[in-house]
Amino acid sequence: MLNVVFMIHKVRTVIILLMLFCLTGPEEIAAQITAPGASAGEMTSYPVYPQNDPVFFFCVAPGEVSAALTVTSTLEGRKTFSWERYNPGSGSFEAYFSESGEVDQATISGLENGGYRVTITSETGQQVFRAWVFNFWRTIEATVSESTCDFFTLSSDYEQPALIYYDLSDGRSLELSLEPEFTWKEGETIISRFASPVIFDPPTRDTDYTLMVSDRLGCDAVAQVTYVSIVTKALFTADPMSGEAPLTVEFNNESENGDPLGFEWFFFKDLDEIKKLSGGTTQPVDSIMFTAYDFSPVYTFENSGTYMVKLVSKKTSEFYTCTDTVYLENYIVADTSYIQAPNVFTPNDDGTNDQFVVKFWSMQEVKISVFNRWGRTVHVFESKNVRGFTNTWEVAAWDGRIGGRDASPGVYYYVIEGTGRDGKKRWHKGFVHLFR
Numbered sequence: 148m149l150n151v152v153f154m155i156h157k158v159r160t161v162i163i164l165l166m167l168f169c170l171t172g173p174e175e176i177a178a179q180i181t182a183p184g185a186s187a188g189e190m191t192s193y194p195v196y197p198q199n200d201p202v203f204f205f206c207v208a209p210g211e212v213s214a215a216l217t218v219t220s221t222l223e224g225r226k227t228f229s230w231e232r233y234n235p236g237s238g239s240f241e242a243y244f245s246e247s248g249e250v251d252q253a254t255i256s257g258l259e260n261g262g263y264r265v266t267i268t269s270e271t272g273q274q275v276f277r278a279w280v281f282n283f284w285r286t287i288e289a290t291v292s293e294s295t296c297d298f299f300t301l302s303s304d305y306e307q308p309a310l311i312y313y314d315l316s317d318g319r320s321l322e323l324s325l326e327p328e329f330t331w332k333e334g335e336t337i338i339s340r341f342a343s344p345v346i347f348d349p350p351t352r353d354t355d356y357t358l359m360v361s362d363r364l365g366c367d368a369v370a371q372v373t374y375v376s377i378v379t380k381a382l383f384t385a386d387p388m389s390g391e392a393p394l395t396v397e398f399n400n401e402s403e404n405g406d407p408l409g410f411e412w413f414f415f416k417d418l419d420e421i422k423k424l425s426g427g428t429t430q431p432v433d434s435i436m437f438t439a440y441d442f443s444p445v446y447t448f449e450n451s452g453t454y455m456v457k458l459v460s461k462k463t464s465e466f467y468t469c470t471d472t473v474y475l476e477n478y479i480v481a482d483t484s485y486i487q488a489p490n491v492f493t494p495n496d497d498g499t500n501d502q503f504v505v506k507f508w509s510m511q512e513v514k515i516s517v518f519n520r521w522g523r524t525v526h527v528f529e530s531k532n533v534r535g536f537t538n539t540w541e542v543a544a545w546d547g548r549i550g551g552r553d554a555s556p557g558v559y560y561y562v563i564e565g566t567g568r569d570g571k572k573r574w575h576k577g578f579v580h581l582f583r
Contacts, residue, residue: 484567
């Protein structure tokens with residue numbers, strides 16, 4: 148992971164008006180020392196020295212020197228600009244640069260950190276100005292210092308130079324306090340203002356985070372880090388959620404960031420059966436009916452009942468195996484058995500109601516016997532494994548023929564018996580009228 152670090156320079160010209168030595172009248176107000184290109188400025192706080200001086204800050208890259216000072220004088224005539232630099236060792240200003248001319252303004256640039264004094268002399272008088280300049284830089288690094296299944300830590304580290312100036316009376320060193328402010332973002336969303344925040348519920352995708360470190364000087368630094376996800380999120384849907392038993396359900400795995408072979412499906416027994424198993428005991432019961440390891444399995448619930456399914460998704464990394472579990476929001480219902488038969492049918496080949504159609508739901512076995520009015524069996528339909536009626540749940544049990552010939556119109560008696568997929572015996576009887 149590469150950390151991109153750069154400085155954002157917020158440049159503005161900071162002008163601090165000084166009315167220092169030798170002010171002889173209102174025209175002296177125009178005399179000043181400025182710092183073109185400085186990002187910020189403030190005043191010193193000397194403990195002893197009676198007058199405070201301006202401090203100018205320049206946002207630069209490490210090793211870069213951009214500080215500059217410009218002085219403007221209100222003296223008339225030819226002037227000499229004598230620049231001096233403060234020496235902390237001797238506690239005094241020492242000659243740095245000098246120039247003369249028929250000008251009102253002088254500039255020195257490429258200044259190292261420190262204090263500078265300029266004395267302007269002419270035939271009409273003298274002016275003295277002082278200022279401190281700092282080439283300020285900051286490097287930052289953004290990292291992911293810890294990453295577990297439950298959280299990860301975004302860490303920041305930074306380096307910046309000390310900002311030290313000196314009291315001009317006793318030479319004591321004074322450090323400007325500059326505590327940075329931290330802002331972490333995911334995209335355009337601010338997620339934390341702590342230096343090293345802990346992020347819970349990690350995302351399931353690799354995510355870029357941006358760290359911005361700012362201060363009152365306007366010297367901002369930015370770094371980026373990528374969190375490489377080691378977690379997964381289990382998600383799935385099931386269709387259909389209810390219907391006749393046997394009920395075939397397709398499960399669609401929508402899990403995020405799981406290992407291709409890291410899925411485990413648990414199909415629970417019928418809810419009523421689990422209740423019976425757990426009744427009267429405080430011990431755990433075996434509630435699992437079936438376990439599958441397919442990505443998106445298809446499962447047939449053979450018997451009527453109320454069923455729950457859960458999915459466990461796994462993500463394996465160098466140090467952790469992270470898992471996530473999800474249950475269906477609702478139960479899958481394979482309906483209880485049911486039989487229904489009509490009381491009339493008309494096998495006259497007109498395409499309407501030509502068959503004795505028996506409707507049933509969730510039946511395992513069924514036998515349909517038809518008798519004439521003298522009790523003789525005229526037709527039998529039987530199936531030991533009823534399937535294939537998911538959409539209609541019905542079967543054409545009799546076409547109104549006996550031995551290949553049309554049966555006489557009249558009243559017939561039927562008996563339907565069988566076993567439902569809920570394990571219950573079903574029995575249904577009645578009369579049906581045959582009209583032609």
